[in-house]
Amino acid sequence: MPLGFALLLTAGGVMLGRGGIDAVQLRLLGVRLGQAAVAAAGVQILAGEYGTGLIRATLIVVPRRWSVLVAKAGLLTAGVVPVAVVGVGVAVIGLPLSDALLRAAGESVLHLILVGLLGLGVAAAVRSSAAAMGIVLGLLYLAPMLLWMLPDPDWGRFLYRLTPATAVQALTTTVDDAGLPLGPWAALGVVAAWTVGALGMGAVLFQRRNA
Amino acid sequence: MATIEVNGLRKRYGAAVALDGMTFTVRPGHVTGFVGPNGAGKSTTLRTIIGLDRPDAGTAIIGGRRYAELAHPMRHCGALLDPHALHPARSGRNHLLWLAASQGLPARRADEVLGLTGLADAGRRAAGGYSLGMRQRLGVAAALLGDPPVLLLDEPFNGLDPAGIVWMRGLLRDLAAEGRSVLVSSHLMSELQDMAGHVVVAGHGRVIADAGVDDLIGEYASLEAAYLELTAGVGGIR
Known part of the structure; x- marks a missing residue:
């Protein structure tokens, strides 16, 4: 269900036409909306079971908790990949093919996969849909705004580069990227680091805690 | 046939001690009742046996193996916990x-x-x-x-109508008579007196008594009298 929204929101970028300085970035604005729905899918695939109590049945059936998490991650990725590929593909349809376009589109797909897994990792750590969504949405949208309020602008600028929100801006930009806080591949690295961190913490807590 | 071996389980939630060296063995062939006041650690013990709760120390073994090591766990141990x-x-x-x-x-x-x-x-x-x-x-x-050769049931009589209670009693007795190890936690002493061959009485996260139902009835007249005598002074909820 959230993945349906993700497809619509991501593909919706195609409506934004080809005007502006960076047509690719404009078209890929949908990724910034679609990532929320992908994150919701990642959260819901695990936290939804805590909401209904089904998780206890699941863990009785599959007591090896690593297997549960790996299976959920695999299922989630299998769902996100076609959504991301089709969504991003539709969004950039008709634009002149270039290396920069392919790079931005490919990174957008990878970004969406990573954000889904980020949602799964956070859900494993906090075990509640509402709390996990709050954390993920805060990270994706609120964090960059809050960082500009830091009293020390140098620190603010430094931390700003480390948020996934900055990353999605950087990795969809194809024109005039000199003024960006970090390069496109470094940006994907930032998102990957958040995902690995969240999944790692989630896995350890999921493994050790009571169901 | 498979037994359930609970050995020295310890578990604390912050300052509250849920399990304090819980140790007992459930043998096949009869229903084993698991009784004790609220907060004695019965549910935590059952949840620990099937790996839902993680103990701080101790082991719970089903037919020689931990639940989480079983490839198809429900073929070895059936559980009604929640x-x-x-x-x-x-x-x-x-x-x-x-x-x-x-x-x-x-x-x-x-x-x-x-x-x-x-x-x-x-x-x-x-x-x-x-x-x-x-x-x-x-x-x-x-x-x-x-x-499965091993069954765990937490308060299985809750919510059953009178016909359902009679049915459940007969079913559990039959399952045990087939040679299964059946552990049933319950507050209904009269049900257990008719059904169980053995009783484990828990309090404060430990075993207070571990005895045959017939022995307890011989000593205290009824299972209920035995329970009240054995758990006198054992406050459940701390």
Whole structure:
């Protein structure tokens, strides 16, 4: 269900036409909306079971908790990949093919996969849909705004580069990227680091805690 | 046949001690009652045996192995711990079909246990609409799915109507008579007196008494009198 929204929101970028300085970035604005729905899918695939109590049945059936998490991650990725590929593909349809376009589109797909897994990792750590969504949405949208309020602008600028929100801006930009806080591949690295961190913490807590 | 060996389980939640060296063995062939005041650690012990709770120390072994080491755990140990652990939109039958598939069991096992638990008709309805008694029956159906030699049931009489209680009593006694190890936690001493061959009395996260029902009745006149005498002064909720 959230993945349906993700497809619509991501593909919706195609409506934004080809005007502006960076047509690719404009078209890929949908990724910034679609990532929320992908994150919701990642959260819901695990936290939804805590909401209904089904998780206890699941863990009785599959007591090896690593297997549960790996299976959920695999299922989630299998769902996100076609959504991301089709969504991003539709969004950039008709634009002149270039290396920069392919790079931005490919990174957008990878970004969406990573954000889904980020949602799964956070859900494993906090075990509640509402709390996990709050954390993920805060990270994706609120964090960059809050960082500009830091009293020390140098620190603010430094931390700003480390948020996934900055990353999605950087990795969809194809024109005039000199003024960006970090390069496109470094940006994907930032998102990957958040995902690995969240999944790692989630896995350890999921493994050790009571169901 | 398989036994349940609980050995020195310890568990604390912050300052509260839930399990304080819980140790007992459940043997096949008769129902073992697991009794004690609220907060004595019965549910935590059962949850620890099947790996839902992580103990701070100690082990729980089913037929020689930890639950989490079993490839198809429901074929070794059936558990009814939380009758609400199901997907509310899924029908009872689909719930069982999902469980059966996960354990490499044929789909017909789902229909067999539905018949055995009196849910043949209700099995097609969404489980979210089931009464507590029906959820208990579905939980028993799930526990029996893999035809396991070990059964754990937490308060299985809750929510059952009088006919259901009689049915449950007979079922558990028959399952034990077939040579299974059956551990039943309950507050209903009169039910256990008729059904159980052995009783483990818990308090403060430890075993207070571990004895045959006939021995306790011989000493205290009834299981209820024995329970009240043994747990006198054992405050449950701390």
